[in-house]
Amino acid sequence: MSRLLDGWPRFSWWGAIGAGLVLALLLTALGRWTATRYVAQHADEEQRQRVEAALSTVDARFQAMRDQALGRAQQLATDSVVVRGLNQWRETGERSGPLLQHVSALSLPAHTTVEVYSPVPRVLAWNGPQMPLGTIPNTESFLQETQSTIVTDGLVREALSVWVPVRADGQTLGAVRVVRVLGYRPPVQNRYIRGFNVADRWSDATGESVRVTWGSDQNVGGQERIRALRGAGGEVLGYARVAVPSPDRLVRRTAQVYDNLLVGGITALLLWGVWGVGAWYLNLGRRPGLRRLARARTAAASRFALLALLWVGTRYALLGLDVPGRWVGQIDLLSALFDPTRFASAIGGGIFRSIGDLFLTAVWGTALAAGMVHLARAYRPRADSLQALAHRLRAESAAAPSAVRFLGVVAGLLG
Numbered sequence: 001m002s003r004l005l006d007g008w009p010r011f012s013w014w015g016a017i018g019a020g021l022v023l024a025l026l027l028t029a030l031g032r033w034t035a036t037r038y039v040a041q042h043a044d045e046e047q048r049q050r051v052e053a054a055l056s057t058v059d060a061r062f063q064a065m066r067d068q069a070l071g072r073a074q075q076l077a078t079d080s081v082v083v084r085g086l087n088q089w090r091e092t093g094e095r096s097g098p099l100l101q102h103v104s105a106l107s108l109p110a111h112t113t114v115e116v117y118s119p120v121p122r123v124l125a126w127n128g129p130q131m132p133l134g135t136i137p138n139t140e141s142f143l144q145e146t147q148s149t150i151v152t153d154g155l156v157r158e159a160l161s162v163w164v165p166v167r168a169d170g171q172t173l174g175a176v177r178v179v180r181v182l183g184y185r186p187p188v189q190n191r192y193i194r195g196f197n198v199a200d201r202w203s204d205a206t207g208e209s210v211r212v213t214w215g216s217d218q219n220v221g222g223q224e225r226i227r228a229l230r231g232a233g234g235e236v237l238g239y240a241r242v243a244v245p246s247p248d249r250l251v252r253r254t255a256q257v258y259d260n261l262l263v264g265g266i267t268a269l270l271l272w273g274v275w276g277v278g279a280w281y282l283n284l285g286r287r288p289g290l291r292r293l294a295r296a297r298t299a300a301a302s303r304f305a306l307l308a309l310l311w312v313g314t315r316y317a318l319l320g321l322d323v324p325g326r327w328v329g330q331i332d333l334l335s336a337l338f339d340p341t342r343f344a345s346a347i348g349g350g351i352f353r354s355i356g357d358l359f360l361t362a363v364w365g366t367a368l369a370a371g372m373v374h375l376a377r378a379y380r381p382r383a384d385s386l387q388a389l390a391h392r393l394r395a396e397s398a399a400a401p402s403a404v405r406f407l408g409v410v411a412g413l414l415g
Contacts (some may be wrong), residue, residue, distance in 0.1 A: 001189070008155065014275070018138055018269070018273075018276075021272055024265055026035070026368045027266060028262050029262065035255075036251050036255050036258075039250050039251050039254045040247060040251050043250060044186075047245060049171055050208060050245060050250070051208070051244055051245075051316075052225075054205075054206035054207075054210065055226075055227040056087065057205060057238065058202045058210055058212075058227070058240040058242070059227055059229065061241070062229045066148065066162070066232060069112070069179075070146070070148070070162050070176040070178075070232050071163070072178050073146075073162050073176045073177065074146075074164050076103075076116070076176045076178075077167075077175075078177045078354065081102040082099060082102070082103075083168050083173065084098070084099070085102075085124060086119050089174070090118075090173060090396060091142075095124050096124070096381060099125045100125045103115075103116060104125070109180075110410030111129075111180060111181035112178065112179065112181075113128030113130070113178070113181075114126065114127045114128060114130055114178055114181075115127075115173075115177045116166075117175045117176070117177060118298050119143060119172065119173070122132070122172070128179070130183070131161070131179045131181070132151050133151070134149050136149055136159055136163050142163070145165070146232055146233065147163045147231075147232075147233065148161065148162045148163070148164075148232050148233065148236065149231070150214040150235065150237050150238060155185065156184065156185055157185070158182045159180060159182055159384075160180045160182055160237070161178075162175050162178045163177050163353075164177075164178075169401065174388040181197060182197070183197040183199070184414070185197075191277070199212040202240075207253065208243065209242065210240060210242055211224075211241040211242075212229070212238055212242070213239050213241065215238060216236065222241065224241045224243055226239045226240065226241050227240050241380060252258065260327060263323060266321065267318065267321065267414075271314070273310060274282070274307070274311055277303070278307055280303060280306050281300065281303040281306075283305070284299060284300045285300045285303070285374060285378070290378045294326075301375060304375045308368060308371065308372075309376070311364065312364070312368070312369055313352065315364045319350055319357070325357075334356070336354035337356035338354045338357065338373055340354050343357075346362055348361075367405060
């Protein structure tokens with residue numbers, strides 16, 4: 001009775017945590033059922049809100065990209081090195097060495113180009129990939145005001161182009177252009193050469209199907225909503241198009257949010273079970289007299305076998321639940337670690353299917369091996385020499401052959 005009372009506080013905490021996890025799972029399942037029913041019954045309102053939120057997100061991200069390019073161009077247009085370099089070109093017709101060094105040393109974001117032009121226009125300094133000039137140098141307002149447009153390099157690239165005049169002492173000396181590539185479609189793509197498109201990134205950010213058309217084409221499909229993407233002067237540069245999600249898709253997406261929570265709860269419940277069985281094993285495995293009692297060693301080995309079975313089963317359960325891959329899909333580095341195409345091994349039922357899974361399996365195996373060594377210590381005979389060890393093994397030979405004892409002795413000696 002005293003043993004039960006001594007173990008009761010620990011059991012109460014462990015049981016309370018388990019009950020809390022089960023209750024959380026039940027409440028999450030109830031929330032899933034309620035939320036999916038609500039979305040199904042209010043599909044029209046949910047569609048409007050999702051599409052409006054997606055369009056607002058796309059517009060905000062494009063404005064941030066445009067403002068970043070505009071701010072960099074305005075900063076360079078007032079840079080003293082740029083002004084002196086353009087003055088030198090106007091007076092001598094020679095490029096300025098300090099201007100070239102200054103622009104080429106600029107630290108730029110990815111897919112960004114900076115160029116300094118004379119009034120002709122002729123490029124005097126640059127940093128980044130080359131893009132076509134576009135039509136702005138042919139307009140009447142060129143070198144008179146800030147302008148922005150979309151330039152294309154055939155069917156390979158599209159880019160936002162921002163022009164800012166450079167003025168000093170009331171004279172226009174030239175212009176600064178900042179280009180931000182928005183899409184790149186190389187003729188050949190592989191694991192080393194990959195294209196990209198801001199529309200795809202905006203789709204990932206919003207969770208909706210986003211399409212962008214540059215130019216004045218504003219034709220709208222029956223299942224699309226659009227919003228104009230404007231330049232620094234308010235000119236329309238293109239249109240963001242968001243496909244209206246179907247009611248079934250809204251329900252599936254809502255359910256997926258709760259499914260991720262449920263999987264998190266199931267994962268915690270599995271680890272809770274491992275924790276409980278592990279504590280049950282250690283309660284016996286840590287006893288100092290275990291080495292001397294054969295029955296106690298056998299009981300400890302039985303408990304460890306149950307723990308090992310649960311430990312390995314948990315690893316396969318996490319594999320089936322796609323943990324943690326289902327949660328890290330939006331994190332570039334971690335999603336690459338759990339991408340099956342980067343390792344694609346079917347050994348062991350998929351426990352090595354990605355680099356991340358390989359690492360987790362290694363952690364699982366290391367912990368299991370440490371537990372086996374811990375158990376084997378109870379079987380390791382003590383002796384001061386090899387001769388004494390051999391004598392003791394003969395003296396302590398079991399009345400009946402025991403595979404568990406044999407393996408325990410071997411592992412204990414090696415450990």
